[in-house]
Amino acid sequence: MTAASEEQIGLALSGGGFRASLFHLGGLWRLNEIGKLVEIDAISGVSGGALVAGVLGTRWERLRFNNCQADNFRDEVAEPVFQLCSRNIDVASSFAGLFADFFAGPTALEKRYEDLLVGKHTLQQLPSHPRFIFNACHLETESNWTFSREGVDTGEFGRVEQTDIPLAKVLAASSALPPALPPVRLPLPGFDATGEERPGSVLKPVPGTATLADAGLCDSLGLHAIRHMKHLLVSDGTKSFRRSDIPPWEVWTSRITNPMHTALEQNRNLRMEQLTADIERGEKSGVVWALRNDPRDDRELLSFPVRPGWTSYIRSMRTRMAAFTDEEKMRLVNWGYIQCDLAVGAAGLNNVPHPSELPFPDYGFDREPERKRKSGRNRDHRKLKTRGRPASG
Numbered sequence: 001m002t003a004a005s006e007e008q009i010g011l012a013l014s015g016g017g018f019r020a021s022l023f024h025l026g027g028l029w030r031l032n033e034i035g036k037l038v039e040i041d042a043i044s045g046v047s048g049g050a051l052v053a054g055v056l057g058t059r060w061e062r063l064r065f066n067n068c069q070a071d072n073f074r075d076e077v078a079e080p081v082f083q084l085c086s087r088n089i090d091v092a093s094s095f096a097g098l099f100a101d102f103f104a105g106p107t108a109l110e111k112r113y114e115d116l117l118v119g120k121h122t123l124q125q126l127p128s129h130p131r132f133i134f135n136a137c138h139l140e141t142e143s144n145w146t147f148s149r150e151g152v153d154t155g156e157f158g159r160v161e162q163t164d165i166p167l168a169k170v171l172a173a174s175s176a177l178p179p180a181l182p183p184v185r186l187p188l189p190g191f192d193a194t195g196e197e198r199p200g201s202v203l204k205p206v207p208g209t210a211t212l213a214d215a216g217l218c219d220s221l222g223l224h225a226i227r228h229m230k231h232l233l234v235s236d237g238t239k240s241f242r243r244s245d246i247p248p249w250e251v252w253t254s255r256i257t258n259p260m261h262t263a264l265e266q267n268r269n270l271r272m273e274q275l276t277a278d279i280e281r282g283e284k285s286g287v288v289w290a291l292r293n294d295p296r297d298d299r300e301l302l303s304f305p306v307r308p309g310w311t312s313y314i315r316s317m318r319t320r321m322a323a324f325t326d327e328e329k330m331r332l333v334n335w336g337y338i339q340c341d342l343a344v345g346a347a348g349l350n351n352v353p354h355p356s357e358l359p360f361p362d363y364g365f366d367r368e369p370e371r372k373r374k375s376g377r378n379r380d381h382r383k384l385k386t387r388g389r390p391a392s393g
Contacts, residue, residue, distance in 0.1 A: 120166065220268045
């Protein structure tokens with residue numbers, strides 16, 4: 001690893017379904033406003049974070065950066081994410097997955113991402129800078145595989161320089177969490193891997209077909225792929241699993257899901273502890289903003305009023321890839337915006353004036369949240385660009 005690469009800036013976008021996607025969007029919104037988005041060298045995404053990275057990667061070259069700010073961020077990035085999060089993806093894809101063993105070809109999840117998000121884009125069509133990295137878990141070896149413009153890093157198998165893989169398939173692999181969503185099968189016929197052999201070991205032959213699933217099973221934060229970089233930004237939209245937070249009607253199903261939730265939470269904690277230790281030793285610098293944090297803990301840096309109750313309200317939002325209401329979407333974007341602003345301000349990276357208003361000013365946190373949620377979804381959906389303020393602030 002060169003000294004130059006170690007000085008690069010990496011951004012990790014965690015998993016956590018559509019809730020995380022919208023939270024990450026708010027963080028990216030703020031990074032763009034303060035001129036930091038254009039400085040990032042690599043963006044590593046997991047599951048819901050991979051979806052946002054996919055949108056950003058396929059539209060990066062269309063962004064108009066003026067004074068280090070993309071003035072069309074709202075149209076090119078925010079609007080597609082909003083449209084995706086208005087759809088029910090997981091239920092339909094789950095039912096279609098019941099027949100996956102009987103039909104060849106792309107999974108239902110892959111087709112949805114192709115139709116709604118990234119079209120026919122392949123890995124080789126991603127920009128050379130920043131480097132977009134998409135993570136998935138290889139189930140046969142229980143290891144993290146990463147996909148980028150350069151190919152597939154497969155751990156013990158080395159690097160496979162196959163770049164014509166559809167981006168929709170990669171996103172499906174990164175977000176397919178069994179048993180609800182079936183894993184993605186990736187054919188790798190006749191490919192040889194390249195890479196340095198570890199002392200006392202040899203690279204294993206590349207499997208003819210790889211079975212891939214949600215990268216959260218290996219790395220829910222997306223840190224592994226950018227661990228060599230010196231400066232790390234982490235947007236953590238993962239769910240905090242506490243038994244006390246489980247609604248009464250989910251107690252029985254939780255007995256099935258709790259073991260997986262516990263494993264994911266432990267995985268997240270270990271990654272975060274390692275990053276914290278690296279920062280304390282002076283080996284890295286890091287900025288982390290997390291959905292689960294209470295912004296009122298940093299009142300002296302908080303630019304907007306946040307009433308008690310909002311942290312638990314946001315935490316209680318579902319992590320499924322299911323439709324969110326307009327209000328929920330705008331609340332989550334604003335929440336990510338606030339958390340990112342707090343984090344970069346605390347780290348001294350924010351050398352511009354505090355923001356004057358949220359991306360969606362009508363959906364702030366200055367009043368207590370209403371616990372009763374409306375059943376109707378997106379009844380008054382309008383184009384995102386008609387709401388709030390220009391992306392460039």
